[in-house]
């Protein structure tokens with residue numbers, strides 16, 4: 001039997017659908033930012049790091065490392081928030097697997113944060129030390 005193409009119920013143009021997807025993504029970031037203290041901390045840290053980056057006139061390579069480090073922490077924290085929400089939805093009661101999912105997701109944030117700290121220490125450490133000496 002010849003497969004029949006599935007009709008696409010979404011009649012909006014590709015551009016409109018892409019724009020809507022971006023809207024959903026930004027709403028997700030905003031929702032997470034409003035509810036998660038850790039993300040608010042990351043937002044403050046990001047503003048400080050970018051400010052320091054301009055102050056110390058980082059090189060292009062250093063900006064790239066900072067961008068990857070900051071982006072990785074935000075990504076891990078957003079995924080962690082999503083996993084927490086989904087876990088609370090499907091397993092509001094105590095379950096070892098629910099605990100495991102949350103702990104592993106939190107572990108991802110910790111790994112990203114430690115890596116970002118190492119990048120930050122290498123890039124900003126010597127410059128801050130030179131300032132105070």
Ligand SMILES: Nc1ncnc2c1ncn2[C@@H]1O[C@H](COP(=O)(O)OP(=O)(O)OP(=O)(O)O)[C@@H](O)[C@H]1O
Pocket residue numbers: 036038084091092093094095096097098099100102103106
């Ligand atoms: N439904 C559950 N079943 C089993 N253990 C759970 C469950 N919910 C939470 N836990 C355990 O409690 C820990 C804390 O969970 P909680 O939902 O309070 O996240 P959290 O640490 O407050 O996260 P955050 O502070 O990033 O919002 C989890 O990492 C997990 O070990």
